[in-house]
Amino acid sequence: MMIEIRFHGRGGQGAVTAANLLVDAAILEGKYAQAFPHFGAERRGAPVVAFARISDKPIQVHSQITNPDIVVVLDPKIFELVNVVEGLKNDGILVANSKEKPIDVDVKTYCVNATKIAKDLNLVISGWPVVNTTMLGALVKASEIVSLDSIVEAIKRNFSGKLGEANAEAARRAYVETIEC
């Protein structure tokens, strides 16, 4: 079975890195996986999209994901700009950086205040909270597509020392604080 995930964020928030880390975690678990960005004329602050596929069989397709099983939204304001649930499967999941249910749709939704967690852990670059690793913790809580241990391991392999530890803690905290909303 193949699970398709679409990440929505703003340039600079780490949506592409989130997809990469998720795929690293899946590969650590011996799964097949694929993470890829959608590069348009993106720049810092503009809405961006990244994709990930996880499967128990080799993945042949390379096209963009139009009917995701899971949508992860890194920025609460994106909901006003982009129809993030476009193409989301009926039994799909929405995982949102939001204090409460962000949009009135009939979709199973999980919420976490990722911005607060990132700020608490000082995961801030040029004044911007970087919420990608936090949202991976939320994604794991909502879907269990990989284990939290694998996400933490993938984070530590990509970021060394204190930075790795802070990002790992962000994922752990989000895993605890994420609730269905």
Added chain:
Amino acid sequence: MPLMSLTGNYAVAHAVRLARVKVISAYPITPQTTIVEKLSAMVENGELDAKMVRVESEHSALATVFGAASAGARAFTATSSHGLLYMHEVVWWAAGSRIPLVMAVVTRAIGPPWNIHVDHQDIFDQRDTGWIIGIAQENQEVLDMTLQAFKLSEDPRVYLPVMVGLDGFILSHTRAPVDVPEQELVDEWLPPRRQPYVISPESNYVMGNIAPDEVHFLMRYSMHEAMEAAKTVIKEIDKEYGEVFGRSYGGLIECHNCDDADYIIVITGSWSGDAKVASDMLRENGYKVGVARIRYIRPWPKEELEELGSRAKGIIVFDRAISMGGYGPLYSDVAGTLYSNGGKTSLVGVIAGLAGVDVGAETFKETITSIIHKIEENGFFFEPQLWLLPKDYSSREKMMEVAKRWL
């Protein structure tokens, strides 16, 4: 060892490291840049004992590695799109001098309008240069094909440079699991560098001198013969690589569902994977469709395609490039090949996916189904240019209206 999570570009860099390349030179261009960034890091941290030469242009980058290779070093460069066009003159020099070399080409559209996304216009532009040209479908194959390129290029039956094509972003910036072979195994498998001649300050070779017309003619013939020989060498290497490293791809083409196929899709690059999934879906609907993925556009897999053409009811070619005023480049070669069979097979050329316009398995399925219906209704269908226009621009009129506004 567990699989590594690598982008296509990093898979190239690991292959170059494993081949113990001695000289690297390149000029940055999206989406190639991360190949040489990774190689620079490998040289810096001591993983790779190579000289990294910084240059001011792609023309100089290839000239540098061509010079190093002429002097006996295993050498590598990488580029993309406009960079590849800028080095085009030296591309001919390297092949005509019969100097073994390897270059990664991260395929990308050519401007204007400016575009950084995948199509095959840049790599097909090099088709006639005398380089062997492979195009991979997956990151694993990118690593394997790059590693094999060194052995192929340096085989005395071949002595031609090799390009390894990988699709911009779709492979170059996509992370996927890759099995990276052990260095010791590669060292046993890849022989020391061989080349037809080595220049040094003491040697008295004259390179690129004016030769009699007849000699020039004969050198073209000998390059063509070397290409023909490369067909055998590619298959040999593919087989032995499978024995040593556990992966073989089928030589010049990789066939999926071909055995009893009535219809054969001819395609190359990463979107072949989506076409394969479409062929599986079509089989569930009762259509016997196979995919012949072209792994090497040069040398051209004429014999394999002749064989497939002789037993298929129809061949459908998908081109991600267009010779404007002519045909899709894959289509031209397929049409040339099928004539040997008297032109009895239905043949359709589809132009699609230019400038990175996304084509997924569903679109392949719909397009192929409608072509099969035409073949079955009429008994024969010939259409060299079927333009698969982007979604929301699905009429020619609408397309032209938009194009005019951009002129």
